[in-house]
Amino acid sequence: MPWSGGRGGRTAPSRGPGRRPGRAARGVPVKQSRKAYEDAKVHLHVLGEEHEVDCKVRVGRTAFHELLPLARSLSASILAITTAHARAEGKEISCQKGCTSCCRQLVPVSPIEARRLAEVVAAMPESRRAEVRERFVRAIERLEHAGLVDPRAPKGRAALVSREATPRAAWDDVSRRYYELRIDCPFLEGDLCSIYEERPIACREYNAVTDPALCEALDPGIEIAPRPVPMGDALTKVTAELTGKSQAGIPLALALEWARAHGKTLERERDGEAMFWALMRVMEEDGA
Template identity: 40%
Template sequence: MVERFEIALNTPAGRLTTAIDVPTGFIPITAIVPLTRRLGEEAAELEIHQAREAGLTISCQMGCAACCRMLVPLSAPEAFALREYVEQLPTDRRTHLLNRLSDTKDRLKREGLWDRLNDVAEASKPVPDEELDPINRTYYALRIPCPYLENEMCSIYEARPAACRELLVTSPAELCQDLVQNPVTPLPVSMRIGSILGLVWGTITSSPPRLIPLPMALEWAERHEEESRRTWPGSSLLDQVLDNMWRFLSQAFQRK
């Protein structure tokens, strides 16, 4: 059974009103991931509409994968959800993805990055930006295509991380060929869904919010499989999500 909740959120780009159905019983954290992403995408649609009203154009188009060479962070709930998604794929497609991930792991090991990324994923406290920045830059300099990229298109589009969904730019597309050197103009994001899910996970498990690099997300989720089986009341998880969303929105209004 599910319970319907009417949601109203004031965002810098306008008022978001929607309804979502949440299971009434105890559910794993992965059950709340699609609902949370949906709220984030509806907020993003308001930002897109506002940008177009201002005469701006969203440069991101199907087949443009310039940003798919960046190091993408996932929250723990997203890593668990991605593992569930990959496990239900047809065997041949799943095997192909796992082989791609293995190749990426081998490359990162040769470059001396794999252990550094693992340290980030398993950190016992939030990793400061001054430590993350050189890792991100080193990874981006390698221009390693995302292991889930096929013919310059995302092969897990419906399950892609929130960080991928949120990166939209209004600057010319050609500037995205070098996201470090070029002054790209990203669309404002008032609610970072990956961060929100990470904070929810940290609260309900009394653990630090985690940043899990996408290339090792499946391995991390497998190592922490027992944690993914825990359940909580669906309404309690939604309350946690909304509480963190309001916190992010409050900060977004303060920045304006």
Template identity: 30%
Template sequence: MVPDALNESRSSTVKATFALPVGGGFLNASALLPAGQTTLTQLLPVIQNLENAIVGKVGEEAAAVGTPISCRAGCGACCRQLVPVSLFEAEALTAWMRTLPEERRTELEQRFHRALAALRDAGVIENILDSGWTAEEARATELAIDYFHAGVACPFLEDESCSIHPLRPLSCREYLVTSSPELCRDPSANAVAGVQLPLKLSRVLYSFGQKLEQDPRGWIPLVFLLAWGKSGAAPGDHVSGTGEEVLRKFLEQVVAVSEASKD
């Protein structure tokens, strides 16, 4: 559950080998971690790699039983849904956007403005702002349908492909289907066959975010990224320590979230 070996040391990184509890078993993994002080946000590449490993394993298992995952580049149907992004991923994406050339950054910012305006015109925005809907399944379902029917694409979607694929949120990585992509054009009307993951690392990041008490959800809708970034609400060093310490905290939280989901 926790880093059990630090078997390689370099000037600024250490290599940790550890076992990630996934479902009823463990996923053996290793990662290069910062030797010095770091934050959970800075450790995101490690967490993204772990998520990719989980998704890859699930994909192999789905293919082995004759129901391969049908998600492909060029199919952006799911990118018109309300996409949750953890506060740590939001912090990283905000920082990344600030590194972009001005022309590109302005283009993306304008897409965020247009997306929010379209959601406002569709009458959806007020309902998203009221975080109480997440606690009520019927309201959450209704909002998810209304949001999708508004037809507002994620600002990062270009030519029906994700323009930030290596940086995309964990929730995007976790949304997988085995049914025909055609059915995803209206998931509320069609029987889309989703893939259940044995562990969603997004939930672990949300649980850390809930401790920040900015929002009981511990995440924000991706479409709010720009406004959130300007609000200065980033978690910063809320979860910090050496790379090994932050990874240990993360893995302990994986166990806590997994246990809570059994209740």
């Protein structure tokens, strides 16, 4: 079966009964003004506790990609909570600068992130842009040769190929086979992420608390800090809801190809506050 999607998890925001303009999660007021952004307070239920986090909501007609900064902000706030929780249990994040095992693992990105990565590459100086694009081409060629990508499928592919029948088994299958190829992330340069500020949410949320040697071996014993809100998955679901088209997480190696074929489907402007509430709703449905 084709594989697509994220690594699973639960989300848990809370909000009040009404979704009135000028109100954030659980009815907390958002300051009214004519600014492009409004300050909002969102109440989240994370690891059995209530937390209030601040964020900025784009108002008025706005591009779909404006959801990405909001999602990153919420993800960072939740990650701070879960990291503190892990440390309270005597665990430490073992991920360090120069540790690159996860940079060769299968990383799913949401459609909006795929489009953003294509924009980042397009903005690079010509010589570097050509080099990075060539890395993507070589990665896809290796995936095709390994039978993980169907070379006969139309361009804009968003799924890897597995013979497993269930989503969990398919994920485990393609994840293992992908890692066995040891394909460097196209953005990995000198054992460092060359687009660190633009890295996918899946990378931001993947924080191991076990020995890095387990990551190197892709050992089943790898433990990561809790991800009660897998924000990349939430973004994918919101994209499907707002575009009216089925969407799935995209393997990072296929991101540029997907963006060339389908990126324009995300260009239509929408109401910023409506997009905010759509994200809140998806997060709540997943876990609250």
